[in-house]
Amino acid sequence: MARTIALRELEPAEASVTARQTFAATLQRDGLWPLARRRVTTLQVNVGRLCNLACHHCHVEAGPARAEIMPPRVAERLVELLDLNPDIAVVDLTGGAPEMNPSFRLLVAAARARGRRVIDRCNLTIVFEEGHGDLPEFLATEGVEIVASLPCYQKDNVDTQRGRGVFDGSIEALRRLNALGYGRPGSPLRLDLVYNPLGASLPPPQPRLEGQYREELGRLFGIEFHRLLTITNMPIRRFAATLARSHQHDAYMGLLVNHFNPATVPGLMCRSLVSVGWDGRLYDCDFNQMLAIPLGAARATGARTIWDVESFAGLEQQRIATGGHCFGCTAGAGSSCSGALA
Numbered sequence: 001m002a003r004t005i006a007l008r009e010l011e012p013a014e015a016s017v018t019a020r021q022t023f024a025a026t027l028q029r030d031g032l033w034p035l036a037r038r039r040v041t042t043l044q045v046n047v048g049r050l051c052n053l054a055c056h057h058c059h060v061e062a063g064p065a066r067a068e069i070m071p072p073r074v075a076e077r078l079v080e081l082l083d084l085n086p087d088i089a090v091v092d093l094t095g096g097a098p099e100m101n102p103s104f105r106l107l108v109a110a111a112r113a114r115g116r117r118v119i120d121r122c123n124l125t126i127v128f129e130e131g132h133g134d135l136p137e138f139l140a141t142e143g144v145e146i147v148a149s150l151p152c153y154q155k156d157n158v159d160t161q162r163g164r165g166v167f168d169g170s171i172e173a174l175r176r177l178n179a180l181g182y183g184r185p186g187s188p189l190r191l192d193l194v195y196n197p198l199g200a201s202l203p204p205p206q207p208r209l210e211g212q213y214r215e216e217l218g219r220l221f222g223i224e225f226h227r228l229l230t231i232t233n234m235p236i237r238r239f240a241a242t243l244a245r246s247h248q249h250d251a252y253m254g255l256l257v258n259h260f261n262p263a264t265v266p267g268l269m270c271r272s273l274v275s276v277g278w279d280g281r282l283y284d285c286d287f288n289q290m291l292a293i294p295l296g297a298a299r300a301t302g303a304r305t306i307w308d309v310e311s312f313a314g315l316e317q318q319r320i321a322t323g324g325h326c327f328g329c330t331a332g333a334g335s336s337c338s339g340a341l342a
Helices: 012-018 023-029 072-084 104-113 135-142 155-162 166-179 206-221 237-245 249-258 262-267 286-290 324-330
Strands: 042-046 090-094 117-122 145-149 191-195 227-230 273-276
Touching: 023 324, 042 072, 042 286, 072 104, 090 104, 104 117, 104 135, 135 166, 145 166, 155 166, 166 191, 166 206, 191 206, 206 227, 237 249, 249 324, 262 324, 273 286, 286 324
Parallel strands: 042 090, 042 273, 090 117, 117 145, 145 191, 191 227
Antiparallel strands: none
């Protein structure tokens, strides 16, 4: 596999110092402050934290025992907001396993009926859970784009992160999607895969790793896909706890800070995205949502929930709430829900 940037490349003293730097100070140093929102074109909706898996790197801390599930009234309000905001071009559905939410199919159908792109952030194995056997066909019929988590093309790596048997299930699900046309050259049924490192390191260069994925998955399993997206593990929630247990938290933060790349800032997803929680609360991004940092932090944006806003155009030029975790999106080639940024 392509080379990652690992903790051992930092001296402990260096890591300790850089971990104490703040993201805002770094942006000020490089003339990039304040970080402000452009026109909102994407609603990323976390429909709940219920999931059939409990992955080690999951910043949502999703799992089978989570009870946070989007109620129907929130889903209905989101459909109203789509009607009120024609600039929203993309509805990005995430979780947990978003498909386990009762409102998932309603949101998909409503958004597609209004001509919006819909992205399903799928863990692949959900298609084998009871009640979800027809999910691939439903997604294909609606023309939903799939962003599927497959953190490696090697079985041991995937099963270590996500649980025994997950790799085999993921491969079988990808075969089913390919059979429907997903991921095929020239197909409108888009299938992208997501890689994240096994531990406390930065992803390798995205184009090189994509080539390795394409070669290995094609040679071993006959699987095709459109793009590979590399995403950095965020130092929050479950992954942060893992770092703390292994005494790597400060060193990992040092790694992120020392590899800050100002070229990634213009493409940060928070510039054109609003994150919606399962309860209808608004955030600048999914990571801020998991840290309970509201939209714009303490600043009076006038919009805290989906019932406080009619037009997302009013959020343009508003300040974006930031924190030390933002170094995860700006280290190296950068990281976003669309993969590398630079």
